[in-house]
Amino acid sequence: MIKVSVMYPKTAESTFDLAYYRDTHMALVRDRLGDACKRTAIESGLAGGAPGEGPTYIAMGHMYFDSVADFQTAFGPHAKEILGDIPNFTNVQPTVQISDVIE
Template identity: 80%
Template sequence: MIKVSVLYPKTDDSQFDMAYYRDSHMALVRERLGKACQRTAIEQGLAGGTPGSAPTFIAMGHMYFDSLSDFETAFGPHAREILKDIPNFTNVQPTVQISEVVE
């Protein structure tokens, strides 16, 4: 199984509309990726590792797939539409990490 993580860095001027992300963007993602996407998870950053510090990421979205090829096949045809929606909920450029889930 693989996990595709989309990480939204916290900056001094970062803005993030969690309600839109949760209710509209991730609904779009789930609809377009279909059954290839086994599940999704959303995280909202609260704090950094040091008491009183800001979180490194304002938010994170995770999608789980059986394989990298399943993700690529499902995402490819919808990439433009999904990426075009990003300015509707944030002004930051996300970072993507694809990982193998080992446990």
């Protein structure tokens, strides 16, 4: 299984509408990716590792797939629509990482 993590860095200028992300954007993602996407998860950054330190990421979204090929096949046809929705909830350019999930 693989995990696609979309991470939104926290900066002094960053804005992020978590309600829109949760209720609208991730619903769009789940709908477009269909059964290829096994599950999703959302994280909202609270703090960094040191006392009083802010979070590195304002939010993160995670999507799980059986393989990278499954992700690419499901995401490719909808990439423009999904990526085009980003300005509706944030002014941050996300970072993406694909990881192998080891259980």
